[in-house]
Amino acid sequence: PGVINFAGGLPAPELFPIDQIRECVDAVLTNSGPASLQYSLTQGILPLREYIAEHVSKKGLPVTAENITITTGSQQGLDLVGRAFLEPGDYVLTELPTYLGALQAFNFYQVIYCPVTMDDHGIRVDQAEEKIKQFKPKFIYLVPNFQNPSGITMSLERRQKVIDLAFKYHIPIVDDNPYGELRFSGKAMPSLRGIGGDAVIGLGTFSKLISPGLRVGWVVAPIACSKIIERVKQATDLHSATFPQYVIYEFLKRGYLEPHIEKIKVAYAHRLGVMESAMREYFPKNVTWPHPEGGLFLWLQLPEHVSAMKMLNESIDAGVAFVPGQPFHPDGSGANTMRLNFANATPEGIVEGIKRLSVVLKKYC
Template identity: 45%
Template sequence: MENVTDLFAPRLLKVQKSFIREILKVAANPEIISFAGGLPNPDVFPVREIQISCDEVLRRDGYEALQYSTTEGYLPLREYIAAEYNAGYDLHIKPENILITNGSQQGLDLISKVFIDKDDKVLIEKPGYLGAIQALSIYQPEFIGITLNNDGVAPQELAEILNNNAIKLFYTVPNFQNPSGVTYSYNVREKVAAQVAKHNIILVEDNPYGALRFSGSDQPPFRKWLGPQSIMLGTFSKTVVPSFRLGWICADHDIMEKALVAKQGADLHTNYFCQKVVHYFLTHFDMQAHIEKTKQAYKKQCDAMIGAIENYFPKGVTFTKPEGGMFIWVTLPRKIPSLKLLELALQDKVAFVPGNPFYIDGGGGNSLRLNYSNSNPDQIEIGIKKLALAMKKLMEE
């Protein structure tokens, strides 16, 4: 064999390695204060409860819990998820509408596999979730970006894009978006849904952070207006633990059938034991108290970061104020490239993710994403102060 790279499938050649995962390697140095990753706060992981749940599942189900299982997923867990949707917004979700996946990231891959061929048009927020850009890219779509404002995308811009392009799929994260922390207002949701309803497209609503709202009031999912025209992706990564890799796709029958085939080809089924353990945890412990504890922790961390930003960041720097989730989006004055800021910050042992990789069209060069859920308030104060100094240095140059 002369050159293995000549043998690679063209569909993979343009897909970048995750930039964040590369920064995380640097940020893994314990001396670095890292606002780069998107890791949940491990202090809230329910370690004791998960240990009890593991023991109890093994004691109760023994051999059966360790066997192969169905592609759709553990029925009681799917029933639980459907009931949660219906309790919140009366969405008429049945367990048959839920496919348990290996994290919501696999949900993204399966949906891409079901819908996207080369050059199909996919609409995504600017900035957009990097993991979605990566998952979708493998299927070689043409990405079209739509600006994300502080209350969601602009319905008028959406109308124009949808009228002028045969979009197949609109991918959106309407609650505490990764990377911006932005939440769509009720008004914007309603108008976006009205536009989408006029076209033969699918709206994919990815909602990993919705349960982690620490201020403001909950907003309905797009499904309220769009019904089967929307697919919802969910996950237990942020509300229970990420290591189990448990998420789900919620969609109507025809899409489910295809997603099931896609999943069978990928991995037959999601980890059965973990599904049972999480179901045991959800139904035997006080989930409300657990979520409340998680929200309080994130609120404290977010308040610490916003407070430090307000105290130290130079004039001309703007930032979002999230009502939940894990991220703040910072915009620097135009002439300051965030990649340059990253170089300086890393010398001073602070890490973050520059904005550019979150843009499918090369924008975002003067913006950055800050994560607050994986640093304590003292680290946040020190890290933000250092970042502010680096910003001032660049602004004076």
């Protein structure tokens, strides 16, 4: 029945907290109607920035609202960091693979990538150090938790070592953390910002926790850096939409976030389990993947000679969509990889989609 969609990074819409959002919207219009519909600050509305600052401060170096910029989702955070700090010919060190949207954002600024491979514990720090010595990158871009696309989480030891590198070579880290709160198993890990303080620019978002359509994300950065981000943001859109910022703040103030995260974690963990067992049951044995401890994505390694891109049309004809992995590789490698989103389809849809995909995989692998 239609194409089952494992592509894209969409959260499950049937889990959106619509009734709570309705309550919040009503309260905002009643209590802050004119202000919520008026122009506001480029940095974002103060109470929301204060709330995020308090949340960030609990996990590491204390910050204030002045360290926070509200963005139109994390994607705008990536673009603003690029806009503020990148110049043509600059090097950016990334994981290999890395988040496609970050590459799209940074590409505009005509940078050159230094991709560094990962193992089960995250980026290979020894290789990263070699690249740093050789290329002096402008910053290191990392997705340490349930990485998009690989699902890999950086170990504590590796986090410490990456921060050591940042200090040793005076190279800031951009810590992109959209899924950090969506951990289903394993031990919670301090954020890079939590360990590295002002050596780290952190990107966060409510897209995966509440709603992506409200487009409320944030950047936490040293104040001098926040001022630059504010200046470049002002020229791009004056500020992100005011009304969604008020709605998100109301949602947080009412204590709705934690219980809602618990609810979606249970659902997503279940979907991950369903997808992995279906994969174990139906997929060819030469298709492998690292087990993610959270997030939204499963990352498949196909045999070396197989091109996921070439399978895409046939898969869609068979009624299942995925994202080929090659575009996540700034060096053009990774033809034999693909990304599956386990969070967006229902458990029944997941089993059916994996069955459909397995038929195509068996022809190629």
